[in-house]
Amino acid sequence: MGAGHSHSHGGHAGHTHGAGADADRRWLAGALALIVAFMCGEVIVGIAAGSLALLSDAAHMLTDAASIALALWAMRLAARPPAGRMTFGWRRVEILSAQANGITLLLLSAWLGFEAIRRLISPPPVTGGAVLSTALIGIVVNLVATWMISRADRTSLNVEGAFQHILTDLFAFVATAVAGGVMVWTGFGRADAIATLVVVALMIKAGAGLVRASSRIFLEAAPADVDPGQIGRAMAARDNVVEVHDLHIWEITSGSPALSAHVLVDPGSDCHAVRVELADWLESEHHIEHTTLQVDHAQPATLQVGTRPATHCAEIPEPGKPPTRA
Known part of the structure; x- marks a missing residue:
């Protein structure tokens, strides 16, 4: 994961x-x-x-x-x-x-x-x-x-x-x-x-x-100028992204939007690289600076019939910490 x-x-x-x-x-x-x-x-x-x-x-x-x-x-x-x-x-x-x-x-x-x-x-x-x-x-x-x-x-x-x-x-x-x-x-x-x-x-x-x-x-509604459906579709259309679900957008306080989502990517893709690219894109295009993304590899069945099984990516450890696997 x-x-x-x-x-x-x-x-x-x-x-x-x-x-x-x-x-x-x-x-x-x-x-x-x-x-x-x-x-x-x-x-x-x-x-x-x-x-x-x-x-x-x-x-x-x-x-x-x-x-x-x-x-x-x-x-x-x-x-x-x-x-x-x-x-x-x-x-x-x-x-x-x-x-x-x-x-x-x-x-x-x-x-x-x-x-x-x-x-x-x-x-x-x-x-x-x-x-x-x-x-x-x-x-x-x-x-x-x-x-x-x-x-x-x-x-x-x-x-x-x-x-x-x-x-x-x-x-x-x-x-x-x-x-x-x-x-x-x-x-x-x-x-x-x-x-x-x-x-x-x-x-x-x-x-x-x-x-x-x-x-x-x-009530943790999305900001008035943000369309969660549009952002979700745009995220799913990014390179190496197969599916985006469990998408939540809210505001911590006025002017501080936050986003969390579960993202499935192509098998063999670098989960960490995709996550960083998505976070940078959300910040530059939609001014959403606080993002939490769970990125997993999609199994072939996800690509063929639209189901959501996933294989977990190895976590990228913080400096000084040993790697872990979900």
Whole structure:
């Protein structure tokens, strides 16, 4: 039996541990400080003006701050090397963080949606000028925060979740500014609740996207841009490969796909050479760096009638270890 494992530390994984990760943390920490400072001021103005739209924006910014804080915490854990029972390290903590952010957005949107509908039915007095001026400042703050987070590595679902939070909040402030302007110039008080419903819709979209993407990883589904059937057929069409089965493709964390399979090769072929060639091809063509391939010789019956008996290849020992045979 020729069983082999290939894994290189490039791409996202390498970025997590290197100087790039330190830069990511600095960008996220700067955005976090900016958002928390503005959020505190927005809560004060929202309460004073009686604006649910401002308070809903502040609540959304609270989830933004939480998402960035979770992202920073998850990045620190993900940088820990594999050890003990954690054979893949702590890299999936990033996915836990993304899912927690998504669920929080959905729960918060349900409460704000209820409050907005109640205010549509019976609108309270709202100070439109305070809403407009605060929303305009919020647009500037969110533009800066969005730019800062966009400088980080967005191949991570964790960082991308924080970015989508801030981007959604930017759109929400635009809607709130429009509502504030409507209230100032027309006195239409229900504009505040309507703006809140726009914020709620954006929160539902962002939250559902995070939960869906993180759930795919927890359920060990293939990455959205990967077709396992197509990859399996392409592997089987490679030189000296007779059959590929027991094919599994999943993600360890966002941006880190993995693959395992049982491969039957022509009798007389070099199992080790075929395994190395397949691993190199999967990495170069499909960006799958973590591969585990069991390679066996196919018996003649496999070539004639399509059955799956196999003769085992001698394992290629690691340096310093004696060879073994299954």
